[in-house]
Amino acid sequence: MYQQLFTPSVQHTLDLIGIFVFAISGALLAVRKNFDVFGIAVLAEVTALGGGLFRDLVIGAVPPAAFTDLGYFVTPLLATVLVFFLHPHVERLQAGVNVFDAAGLGLFCVAGTTKAYDYGLGLTASACLGLATAVGGGVLRDVLANEVPSLLRWDRDLYAVPAIVGAAMVALCIRFDGLTPLTSGLAVVTAFVLRLCAMRFHWRAPRAWNRRSTVLETE
Amino acid sequence: MYQQLFTPSVQHTLDLIGIFVFAISGALLAVRKNFDVFGIAVLAEVTALGGGLFRDLVIGAVPPAAFTDLGYFVTPLLATVLVFFLHPHVERLQAGVNVFDAAGLGLFCVAGTTKAYDYGLGLTASACLGLATAVGGGVLRDVLANEVPSLLRWDRDLYAVPAIVGAAMVALCIRFDGLTPLTSGLAVVTAFVLRLCAMRFHWRAPRAWNRRSTVLETE
Amino acid sequence: MYQQLFTPSVQHTLDLIGIFVFAISGALLAVRKNFDVFGIAVLAEVTALGGGLFRDLVIGAVPPAAFTDLGYFVTPLLATVLVFFLHPHVERLQAGVNVFDAAGLGLFCVAGTTKAYDYGLGLTASACLGLATAVGGGVLRDVLANEVPSLLRWDRDLYAVPAIVGAAMVALCIRFDGLTPLTSGLAVVTAFVLRLCAMRFHWRAPRAWNRRSTVLETE
Numbered sequence: 001m002y003q004q005l006f007t008p009s010v011q012h013t014l015d016l017i018g019i020f021v022f023a024i025s026g027a028l029l030a031v032r033k034n035f036d037v038f039g040i041a042v043l044a045e046v047t048a049l050g051g052g053l054f055r056d057l058v059i060g061a062v063p064p065a066a067f068t069d070l071g072y073f074v075t076p077l078l079a080t081v082l083v084f085f086l087h088p089h090v091e092r093l094q095a096g097v098n099v100f101d102a103a104g105l106g107l108f109c110v111a112g113t114t115k116a117y118d119y120g121l122g123l124t125a126s127a128c129l130g131l132a133t134a135v136g137g138g139v140l141r142d143v144l145a146n147e148v149p150s151l152l153r154w155d156r157d158l159y160a161v162p163a164i165v166g167a168a169m170v171a172l173c174i175r176f177d178g179l180t181p182l183t184s185g186l187a188v189v190t191a192f193v194l195r196l197c198a199m200r201f202h203w204r205a206p207r208a209w210n211r212r213s214t215v216l217e218t219e
Numbered sequence: 220m221y222q223q224l225f226t227p228s229v230q231h232t233l234d235l236i237g238i239f240v241f242a243i244s245g246a247l248l249a250v251r252k253n254f255d256v257f258g259i260a261v262l263a264e265v266t267a268l269g270g271g272l273f274r275d276l277v278i279g280a281v282p283p284a285a286f287t288d289l290g291y292f293v294t295p296l297l298a299t300v301l302v303f304f305l306h307p308h309v310e311r312l313q314a315g316v317n318v319f320d321a322a323g324l325g326l327f328c329v330a331g332t333t334k335a336y337d338y339g340l341g342l343t344a345s346a347c348l349g350l351a352t353a354v355g356g357g358v359l360r361d362v363l364a365n366e367v368p369s370l371l372r373w374d375r376d377l378y379a380v381p382a383i384v385g386a387a388m389v390a391l392c393i394r395f396d397g398l399t400p401l402t403s404g405l406a407v408v409t410a411f412v413l414r415l416c417a418m419r420f421h422w423r424a425p426r427a428w429n430r431r432s433t434v435l436e437t438e
Numbered sequence: 439m440y441q442q443l444f445t446p447s448v449q450h451t452l453d454l455i456g457i458f459v460f461a462i463s464g465a466l467l468a469v470r471k472n473f474d475v476f477g478i479a480v481l482a483e484v485t486a487l488g489g490g491l492f493r494d495l496v497i498g499a500v501p502p503a504a505f506t507d508l509g510y511f512v513t514p515l516l517a518t519v520l521v522f523f524l525h526p527h528v529e530r531l532q533a534g535v536n537v538f539d540a541a542g543l544g545l546f547c548v549a550g551t552t553k554a555y556d557y558g559l560g561l562t563a564s565a566c567l568g569l570a571t572a573v574g575g576g577v578l579r580d581v582l583a584n585e586v587p588s589l590l591r592w593d594r595d596l597y598a599v600p601a602i603v604g605a606a607m608v609a610l611c612i613r614f615d616g617l618t619p620l621t622s623g624l625a626v627v628t629a630f631v632l633r634l635c636a637m638r639f640h641w642r643a644p645r646a647w648n649r650r651s652t653v654l655e656t657e
Contacts, residue, residue, distance in 0.1 A: 008371030030371070036424035038379045053277075058491075060500035062279035067344040087427045125505040139582070142357070147366045148584045152468070158474045172544030205474035208525045249590070255643035257598045258590030281498035286563040307644045363577070365586040390519075 016075050021047035021100035021146075023079035026141045028097070032094065033145050043141055046074040052135030055112050055129045059119040059180050061099045097193060098199060102162075106191035109134035109163040110184055113170040123171040130167030134191075135160060159197035161205070166191030170186040228329075234295050237326040240319035242267035242298035243309065245360045249314070250306045250365050259303060262360055263295040270355030274348045276333050278338040317418060319382075325410035328353035328382040329403055332389040341389040349386035353377060353410075373426045375418035380424070384411030447461045449549075454513050456545040459538035461486040461517035462528065466535070466577045469525045471583050481579055482514040489574030493550050497557040536637060540600075544629035545603040547572035548622055551608040561609040568605030572629075575596060587648060592645045596636035599643070604629030 005020025030040040050065040056064030059105040066072050083090050089099070112133025116126040135151050138159075150156045169187040173179040197203065245266025249259040267284040275283030285291050302309050309316065329351025335345040353368050357378075361368040369375045388406040392398040416422065464485025468478040487504040494502030505508050521528050528535065550571025553562040557614075573589050580587040588594045607625040611617040635641065 031427045033371075034366070034374035034426060035371045036426050038424050040427065042371060057276055057495055058505060059608075060499060062288065062346070063277060063338070063340055067277060067340055067347070070341065070343055073343060073347065083427065085428045099290075099357055119501070121501055121505055122508065124508055124511060126500070128505065128511065143362060143581060143584075144368060144371065146362075146365065146584065149582060150469070152471075152473045152480060153580065154472055154474035154477065205476050207472060207474050208469045208478065208521065209523045250646045252586070252590075253592055253645060254590045255592035255645050257643050258592065259646065261590060261598075276495055282496060282557070282559055282563070284565065286496060286559055289560065289562055292562060292566065302646065304647050327480065362581060363587060363590065365581075 012071070012105050015111065016071055016218035018101070018104035018111075019048040019072060019088070019218060020079055021097065021104045022108075022137050023076035024083060024131070025098055026076070027083035027100055028079050028087065028094075029141060031143055037080070037084055038193045041077060041080045043144060044080045044083075045142060047141040048076045048079070048135045049073075049109060049137065049184070051133040051138075054136045055116060055133045058129060058132075059116050059120060059121060061115075098150060099196065100197035102192050102199070104164055105134050105159070105195055106166055106188040109166040109191055110170050110187045113140070114179070115169045117171075117174055121174055126174075127164075127171040128163045130170065131160065131163050134163040134167075139209040156204075156206060158205060159195070161203075162191040162194035163200065165194055227346060231290070233289055233326050234330065236319070237323035237330075238267040238291060238294045239298055240316065240323045241327075241356050242295035243302060243316050244357070245295070245314075245321055246299050246302035247306065247309060248360060248366075250302060250421055256299070256303055260296060260299040262363060263299045263302075265291070265363060266356040266360040267295045267298070268292075269354065270327060270352040270357075271331070271357035273355045274335060274352045277348060278340060280337050282336075299326045315373060318415065321411050321414035323420070324353050324378070324382055324414055325385055325407040326368040326407055328385040328410055329389050329406050331404070333398070336390075336393055345393075346383075346390040349389065350379065351384050353382040353386075375423075376425060377422045379415070380422075381410040381413035381417065384413055404420075441530045442467035444559055450509070451511040453547050453549065454509055455538070456542035457486040457513045458517055458541045458651050459535065460546075460575050461514035461538055463500060463576070464514070464523035464556055465518050465601050466525065466528060466532075467579060467583055468579060475522055479515060479518040481582060482518045482521075483521060485510070485575040485579040486514045486517070487575065487578075488578035489571040490550070492574045493554060493571045495565060496570075497554050497559060498589075499553075499557060516629075525535060530552075533636050537634065540630050540633035540637070543572050543597070543601055544604055547604040548625045551605045552612075552617070552622070555609075558612070559585055563607040564612075565605040568608065569598065572601040573576060574607075592642060594642075596643060597633070598635055599641075600629040600636065603632055 016175070023044040026043040027040045028044040029047075035043065042123075049072060053064050053066045056062065056066070101203075109130045111130075113126045113130030116129035121129065139149045139151055142151075151159055164186045169190060170179065170184065173183045173187070224258060242263035242395045245262040245264075246259045248266075249262040252258075254262065272285045274380065275285070328349045330333045330349075332345045332349030335348035336342070340348065358368045358370055361370075370378055385406045389398065389403065389411060392406070463484040464483075466476045467485075468481040471477075473481065487510060488512045491504050492500050494500065494504070532645060545567045549568075551564045551568030553566035553571075555561070559567065575633040577587045577589055580589075589597055604625045608617065608622065612626070
C-alpha cells in the first residue's frame with residue numbers, strides 16, 4: 001500500500017487543499033460564464049472531483065472516494081460560497097489561486113499515480129491515471145462550460161507537462177523501489193515548481209510541424 | 220431494499236414514463252439542431268438513460284439497468300419515431316412535454332436516491348446521485364449538442380432545486396426510518412410541483428454577488 | 439468465449455490497426471483546431487481508446503483494456519508523432535485514412551459486440567455496445583474539440599448505420615449459434631464496405647419530417 005505515504009491526516013488535508021483550489025478555478029469560470037449559483041456549485045464540484053472520479057471508475061474503486069468522503073463533497077461548496085460572495089476579490093487574487101492550483105496539480109498527479117498502482121495497474125497506466133487525476137477535472141469543467149479545454153490549447157502555458165513529469169517520477173520511484181514520503185514529496189514539488197515556471201516564463205508546447213502547410217490559414 | 224417501494228410493475232411503468240418524456244426532450248433538441256434520424260435517436264437515448272447510467276457506474280451496478288432492461292432501450296426509440304414524424308405537433312405540445320418532464324424529474328430524483336442508498340452509499344452521497352440521475356441526462360444531451368447545459372444557465376427556470384428538494388426529502392425519510400411508498404410519493408410530488416411552479420412563475424437562481432465588478436461587462 | 443474468434447495475435451494486430459487509424463483521425467482534428475503537441479496526443483488517445491473504454495466501464499471489465507495493454511497506449515502516440523511531423527502529407531492521404539477508418543469501424547463494432555456478449559449482456563445491449571465501441575471515440579473527440587459530433591450531423595455521410603449493421607449481424611449470428619471467424623469476418627467486411635459506399639455515394643440519413651415546420655428557418 002503506497003497510497004498512505006504520508007500519515008492519513010496529512011494526506012487528507014493535502015487532498016482537501018487540492019480539491020479546494022480546483023473548486024475555486026471551476027467556480028470562477030462559472031461566474032465568468034454568467035451561471036447561476038447552482039451552476040457555480042456544479043462546476044466547482046466537477047472541477048474538484050472529476051479527475052479522481054474518472055480514475056476511480058477506471059480502476060474499479062467504486063463507490064469512488066468523491067462519494068464516500070463527505071469532506072470531499074463539502075469543500076467545493078465552501079469554495080462556491082466564497083466565490084459567490086467575494087468573486088471580485090477572489091479574481092484579484094488570481095495569482096494566488098494560480099499558485100494553489102499548481103500545488104493541487106502536483107498533489108493530484110502524485111496521489112493519482114500511487115492509488116492507481118495500488119489497485120494493480122501497470123506503471124505506465126498508473127502514470128497516465130495520475131495525469132488524468134490532475135487534469136481531468138479541468139477538462140470536464142471546460143467541456144461543461146462549452147469551451148475548448150484549456151489543456152489542449154496551444155496558447156496556454158504548459159499544464160500537462162508538469163503533471164506528466166510528477167507522475168513519471170512516482171512511476172520510476174516505484175519501479176526502483178524508492179517510493180518514500182521524501183521522493184513522493186519531491187515529485188509533488190517538482191511538478192509544482194515546473195508549473196510555476198511555466199506560468200512565469202510562459203512556456204508553451206509546439207504545434208504541429210506545419211510550416212509548409214496552408215491549412216490553418218484557410219480554415 | 221428500499222428500491223422497490225412501489226410494486227415492481229408500478230415502479231417499472233413510472234420509470235418508462237420518465238424515460239419517455241426525457242427522450243422526447245432530447246429528440247426535440249436534436250431536431251432543432253438539425254441532426255439526422257440517427258442523431259435524434261442517439262440524443263433521445265442519451266437524455267433518457269444518461270443520468271441513470273452515470274449513477275449505476277458510480278455505485279458499481281454493472282451492467283447498468285440501461286443495458287439490461289430492453290424496455291429502457293426501446294422506449295427512447297419510440298420517442299424518436301414520434302418526434303421524427305410529428306415534431307411540429309410535438310413542439311406545439313411543448314407545455315405538455317414540460318409537465319411530463321417535471322414528472323420525470325421528480326420520479327428520477329427519488330428513484331436515484333433510493334437505489335444509491337441500497338448500494339451502500341451515505342445519505343448525502345445518495346441524494347447527490349439522485350440529483351445526478353434526474354439532471355445528468357439533460358446535461359449530457361446539451362454537451363453532445365454542443366450547447367451550454369441549460370442546467371447551469373441563469374436565464375432558465377429553476378431545474379436543479381426541485382430535484383435537490385426531492386432527493387433531500389428521501390434522504391431525510393431514510394435517516395428517520397420513515398421511507399414508505401407514501402413519503403416517497405410525497406417527495407416525487409413535491410419535486411414535481413416545485414418544478415411546475417418554477418416554470419409558471421419563472422423562478423430563477425441568483426448569480427454571483429457581483430455588483431461591484433465590471434468583469435462581466437468587459438468579457 | 440467468442441472474444442477470441444481469430445487467433446490472439448491476429449485479433450491483437452487488427453485491434454492495433456483500428457486504434458492507429460482512429461488515432462490519426464483524432465490527431466488530424468487536433469491539428470486543424472490548432473492544438474499543441476500534447477493536445478494532439480490527448481485527442482489521438484481519446485479517439486482511439488474512448489469507445490472501448492466506455493464499453494469496458496459499462497460491462498464492468500475494469501481496469502479497461504486501454505489501461506492494461508501497453509500497445510493500446512503507445513499506438514496513438516506513434517500516430518501523434520506521425521501527424522506532428524508529417525501532417526500536410528497525412529492530410530493529402532485523407533482518402534487513405536478514410537479507408538482505414540472504415541476498416542476500424544468494422545473491426546471495432548464486431549469486436550465490441552462480441553466482448554459485451556462474453557460479459558453476459560443481452561444481444562440487443564451487446565449490439566449497442568458494439569456500436570458505442572465503434573463510434574464512441576469519435577464522439578468524445580468532437581466533444582473535447584468543442585464541435586458538434588460529426589456522428590450526429592445530417593450533412594455527413596452515414597457512419598452509424600454501417601456499424602449498426604455489423605453489430606446486428608454479429609448479434610444475429612450469436613442468436614443462431616453461427617458465430618465463426620468466417621461470419622465474424624463477413625460482418626467486419628459488410629460494415630467496411632457499407633461505410634466505403636456511404637462515402638463514395640454520399641449516402642445520408644433523413645432529417646425530421648418537418649416540411650410543414652418553420653422552426654428551423656427561424657432559429
